[in-house]
Amino acid sequence: MPMTELAQAAVLPPNLLATGLLIFVLLYWLTVILGLLDFKTLDLHVEGGHDVPHDAALSVSWLNHALAFFNLGRVPLMVFLSFVALPLWAGSILLNYYAHNTSWLLGLAFLLPLLVGSLLVAKVLTTPFVRLFATLEQDQAGATNPIGKVCTVLLPASQHHLGQAVVRTNGDTLMLNVKVASDAELLKGDTALVIDYSATGRCYLIEPYDSH
Numbered sequence: 001m002p003m004t005e006l007a008q009a010a011v012l013p014p015n016l017l018a019t020g021l022l023i024f025v026l027l028y029w030l031t032v033i034l035g036l037l038d039f040k041t042l043d044l045h046v047e048g049g050h051d052v053p054h055d056a057a058l059s060v061s062w063l064n065h066a067l068a069f070f071n072l073g074r075v076p077l078m079v080f081l082s083f084v085a086l087p088l089w090a091g092s093i094l095l096n097y098y099a100h101n102t103s104w105l106l107g108l109a110f111l112l113p114l115l116v117g118s119l120l121v122a123k124v125l126t127t128p129f130v131r132l133f134a135t136l137e138q139d140q141a142g143a144t145n146p147i148g149k150v151c152t153v154l155l156p157a158s159q160h161h162l163g164q165a166v167v168r169t170n171g172d173t174l175m176l177n178v179k180v181a182s183d184a185e186l187l188k189g190d191t192a193l194v195i196d197y198s199a200t201g202r203c204y205l206i207e208p209y210d211s212h
Contacts, residue, residue, distance in 0.1 A: 006093065009093050009096070009097055010089075010093065012096065012102055012107075013102065013103070013104035013107060014092070014096045014101055014102065014103060014104055014106060014107020014108070014110065014111075015089075015092045015093055015096055015107065016104075017092075017107075017108075017111060018085075018088050018089040018091075018092035018093075018111065018114075019089060019092075021081075021084075021085045021088065021089070022085045022086065022088075022089040024085075025078070025081055025082050025085045028078055029078075029082070069123070070119060070122065070123050071122075071123055071126045071127060071129075071130055073202075074130045074133065074134065075126045075129050075130060075133050076133070079126065080122055080126055081122075083121065083122035083125045083126055084115075084118045084119060084121075084122045085118075087117070087118045087121045087122075088111075088114055088115060088118040091114045091117065091118065092107070092110065092111060092114055095110050095114065096110060146167045146169075146174055146176060146194045146204060147194050147195065147196060147197065147204070148193075148194065148195075149167050149169055149193075149194050150167070150192070150193055150194075150209055151165040151166060151167045151176060151178070151191070151192050151193075151194055151206060152165060152166050152168075152189065152190070152191060152192075153165045153178075153186045153187065153188055153189065153190045153191075153192060153206075154166055154175075154188060155188065156185065156186065156187050156188060157178050157179055157180050157185075157186050157206070158179070158180050158183075158184070158185040158186070159179060159180050159181070159182065159183055159184075160179075161179070162177055162178070162179055162201075162203060163177075163178050163179070163186065164176065164177060164178065165192060165194075165204075165206060167194065176194070176203070176204045177202065177203040177204065178192075178194075178203055178204045178205070178206045179198070179201060179203050179204075179205060179206070180192075180205070180206055180207065181195060181196070181205040181206065181207050182207060182208075184207070184208050186206070186208060190208065191208075191209050191210070192206040192207060192208055192209050193206060193207050193208075193209040194206050195207055
């Protein structure tokens with residue numbers, strides 16, 4: 001398929017959703033390359049409380065098992081989504097092209113099995129990365145323990161909203177996913193103290209800090 005024809009096919013109604021997802025992924029990685037975001041900024045965090053109803057606990061358990069099956073939580077969300085977006089887009093383009101389909105409704109019907117197939121492809125392709133990211137996290141935790149250190153907030157954070165902060169120590173820069181331990185809200189540029197790590201939220205807990 002020539003490039004001009006491919007570009008035209010990409011913006012046809014039945015391919016718009018797949019094209020939109022691919023563009024989102026490409027723009028995200030562009031911001032990562034430019035240093036505007038950390039590649040774990042949109043990472044997936046599934047939290048389960050201890051004092052939740054039995055039915056809710058079962059739902060959370062089922063969700064965690066489903067996510068683990070697709071390696072989500074073991075590889076960053078955007079890495080997984082990247083491996084979903086490309087086969088989904090390519091499959092949508094090819095299937096609608098050879099079916100001579102320009103209908104948005106039929107394209108949506110095609111998209112559902114394509115999405116399932118792309119999720120399975122992404123699971124296979126990300127499996128080699130599971131051990132790599134586990135090793136990287138262990139090395140990062142062992143090399144620099146940010147607890148007790150002062151950080152600077154990069155993305156706003158609160159008790160219920162995940163943000164991002166940076167710790168600079170001994171020439172090293174450590175990017176952290178953070179939440180505020182109290183009911184305070186921290187904005188970009190605020191200084192905070194890293195006080196603990198939440199295993200359930202997979203983020204560090206911080207509190208406002210004033211050095212003066």
